[in-house]
Amino acid sequence: MQHPGTSSTAAPAARGRVIFVGTGPGDPDLLTLGAIAALADASAVILDTERQTEILAHPAVKVAEEADVSILGTTETGRPLSPSVRAKFVLKHASAGSRVVRLVTGDPFLDNAVADEAAACVKGGIDFEVVPGVSSLTAVPEYAGIDLIHSGGVQFAAVTDGKFSKANTSQWGGAATVVCSTLVSMVGSLVDAAKASGRPGGDHVVVTLHGGSTEQITLPSTLDELVLAVESIKAPANDPLHVIMGAAAEQRRELSWYETKPLFGWKVLVPRTKDQAAPMVARLRTYGAHSEEVPTISVEPPRSPLQMDKAVRGLVEGRYEWVAFTSVNAVKAVREKFEEYGLDARAFSGLKVAAVGSVTAQALRGWGIEPDLVPQGEQSAAGLAAEFPPFDEVLDPINRVFLPRADIATETLTAGLTGLGWEVEDVTAYRTVRATPPPAPVREAIKTGKFDAVVFTSSSTVRNLVGIAGKPHPATVIAVIGPATAKTCEEHGLRVDVVAGKPSVVDLADALAAFAAERRDAFLAEGEPVLKPSQRRTSPRRRV
The missing domain is CATH 3.40.1010.10 (Tetrapyrrole methylase, N-terminal domain)
Structure with missing residues (x-):
C-alpha cells in the first residue's frame, strides 16, 4: 500500500x-x-x-x-x-x-x-x-405566448414515465392553471386524471407539441376535445407535448410571438457544406426557419502539393510582405499545410495579413492571427484590391504577396494588386469540385416546391445546385448574397426575390426574414391567410 x-x-x-x-x-x-x-x-x-x-x-x-x-x-x-x-x-x-x-x-x-x-x-x-x-414547464408556455404570472397560481407536473397517479394530480382540481408535460400516448390518461381531480370538461386548454423548436404546433382546445385535437396532428406516440389548462389558457390573446416569426415553419434550402452553413442556419433559426444543408461543392487538396509546399517555405523564410486570404477555405488550407510542417501562427510574425471580409477575418482570429487589412466597404476581391496599399519602395522591403486561393477563383485580386506595383504569387491552395447529387427525395422536393426558400451565397452554388439537383420550383423564394450571384441566377432562368444589403450570410438571412415579414403583413392587410410559399406553389410566380 x-x-x-x-x-x-x-x-x-x-x-x-x-x-x-x-x-x-x-x-x-x-x-x-x-x-x-x-x-x-x-x-x-x-x-x-x-x-x-x-x-x-x-x-x-x-x-x-x-x-x-x-x-x-x-x-x-x-x-x-x-x-x-x-x-x-x-x-x-x-x-x-x-x-x-x-x-x-x-x-x-x-x-x-x-x-x-x-x-x-x-x-x-x-x-x-x-x-x-x-425548464420546459415554464419555457414552452412562453413559446406558446402564454402569460403564467397573471394566471392565478400554477400547478406544474412532468409525467413521462408511468401513469398519472392521484398523488401527482390531486391538487389539479383546485389550481387556477395546470401545466403538464407528457407524451402524445398519455393524453387520454391526462384527460381522465384532470377530470377525476375535479376539472370540468369545458376547461380551456392549450396544447403545444415540439415546443421551442421550428416545428412547434400550438392548438387551443377544451379538456373534452383534447384527445381529438392531438390526434388531428398525427404525431408519433412518444413525441413530447405540453398541456396548459385553466386561466392561463383562457387568457391567451395577442401574445403569440414565436409562431408568428417571419420565417416560422419555412423550410429553407442552404446549398453549402455543413461547417460553412452553421452561422446562416443559426441566424435563420432565430426567425423560425428550419434549414436543410445540401453540399454543392467538395473542397479537395490541389492535384500537386509542390506549389503550396514552396509557398509555405517561402513564407517562413521571409519571402513575402503580405499574405492575402480570400476565403475561409484558403485559411483552412494554409493552416493544414502549416500543421503538416509542425508550424503554427507564430510563423506569420513580421508579415502583413489581409482578409477579404469579416467571415474570413474571423477564421484567421480563430487561428490566433489578427488581420492588418479587412475592407471597410465592399467585402469582395474587388473591394480588397480597392483598399490595398500600393507598393512603396521606401516603406516596403519586399514587393511580393502570397495569394492562396481556389483553382476556379477569378483574376480580379491578382490584377488589382499587380496594378498597385505588387508581385503576386498566385497559388492554388485547394480545388472545388462539384458534389455528388443529393438523395432523390431532396431533388424531388427542390423541383416540386416543397422548399419555401433557397439561399445562394455565390455564383458557384447556383451553378452547382442546378447541375446536381435541377432548378428550384418557380414558387420557391430565391435569396442571394449579392448582384453577381443574382446575375448568375437570372442566367439560369431563376427570378431573384431577395438580394442581401451586404455580402455576408447573416445579412442574407436578415434580408430573407425582412422579405417574409413584408409578405406576411401584406397577406394580413388583404385579409388573406398567411401561407408559406410551399403552400402556394400552384399559384402564379408573383404571388410567392
Whole structure:
C-alpha cells in the first residue's frame, strides 16, 4: 500500500464522470455557458433523442472529433427506455473512464426522471454533476405566448414515465392553471386524471407539441376535445407535448410571438457544406426557419502539393510582405499545410495579413492571427484590391504577396494588386469540385416546391445546385448574397426575390426574414391567410 509522504511514478487511473446537462425545451439558443463548456470537454455525449443532434450543430457548440456520440432511443416497441436501462447505458460509458455528458431535455431533475440515473452513478462509484437547464414547464408556455404570472397560481407536473397517479394530480382540481408535460400516448390518461381531480370538461386548454423548436404546433382546445385535437396532428406516440389548462389558457390573446416569426415553419434550402452553413442556419433559426444543408461543392487538396509546399517555405523564410486570404477555405488550407510542417501562427510574425471580409477575418482570429487589412466597404476581391496599399519602395522591403486561393477563383485580386506595383504569387491552395447529387427525395422536393426558400451565397452554388439537383420550383423564394450571384441566377432562368444589403450570410438571412415579414403583413392587410410559399406553389410566380 502507498503511504502518505512517499512518492510514486504511477499516475492514478482515469475516473469516469457523468455530467447531466439540461438543454431546454428544444431551442439550441437556450443552452447555458455551462452546457457549452461541458460539451467541449466531453469524451462521450449521450442524447435523449435524435432531435437533440441539432444542438450539436449549433455554431457555439464544439465537440471533440474523437468524442463518442450516441442516442438512447426507444425500446423495440417504440416506448421510452426505463430509468434502469438508461442508467446502465450511461454507466457503461463512464466505467471506461470517459467524461460523459448526458444531454437532457429541459432541466435534468425538474423535467425528466434522471434522478434514478444519478443514483445509479452513486452506487457504481461514479461521480456526477448537474448543469441545470431552462425548464420546459415554464419555457414552452412562453413559446406558446402564454402569460403564467397573471394566471392565478400554477400547478406544474412532468409525467413521462408511468401513469398519472392521484398523488401527482390531486391538487389539479383546485389550481387556477395546470401545466403538464407528457407524451402524445398519455393524453387520454391526462384527460381522465384532470377530470377525476375535479376539472370540468369545458376547461380551456392549450396544447403545444415540439415546443421551442421550428416545428412547434400550438392548438387551443377544451379538456373534452383534447384527445381529438392531438390526434388531428398525427404525431408519433412518444413525441413530447405540453398541456396548459385553466386561466392561463383562457387568457391567451395577442401574445403569440414565436409562431408568428417571419420565417416560422419555412423550410429553407442552404446549398453549402455543413461547417460553412452553421452561422446562416443559426441566424435563420432565430426567425423560425428550419434549414436543410445540401453540399454543392467538395473542397479537395490541389492535384500537386509542390506549389503550396514552396509557398509555405517561402513564407517562413521571409519571402513575402503580405499574405492575402480570400476565403475561409484558403485559411483552412494554409493552416493544414502549416500543421503538416509542425508550424503554427507564430510563423506569420513580421508579415502583413489581409482578409477579404469579416467571415474570413474571423477564421484567421480563430487561428490566433489578427488581420492588418479587412475592407471597410465592399467585402469582395474587388473591394480588397480597392483598399490595398500600393507598393512603396521606401516603406516596403519586399514587393511580393502570397495569394492562396481556389483553382476556379477569378483574376480580379491578382490584377488589382499587380496594378498597385505588387508581385503576386498566385497559388492554388485547394480545388472545388462539384458534389455528388443529393438523395432523390431532396431533388424531388427542390423541383416540386416543397422548399419555401433557397439561399445562394455565390455564383458557384447556383451553378452547382442546378447541375446536381435541377432548378428550384418557380414558387420557391430565391435569396442571394449579392448582384453577381443574382446575375448568375437570372442566367439560369431563376427570378431573384431577395438580394442581401451586404455580402455576408447573416445579412442574407436578415434580408430573407425582412422579405417574409413584408409578405406576411401584406397577406394580413388583404385579409388573406398567411401561407408559406410551399403552400402556394400552384399559384402564379408573383404571388410567392
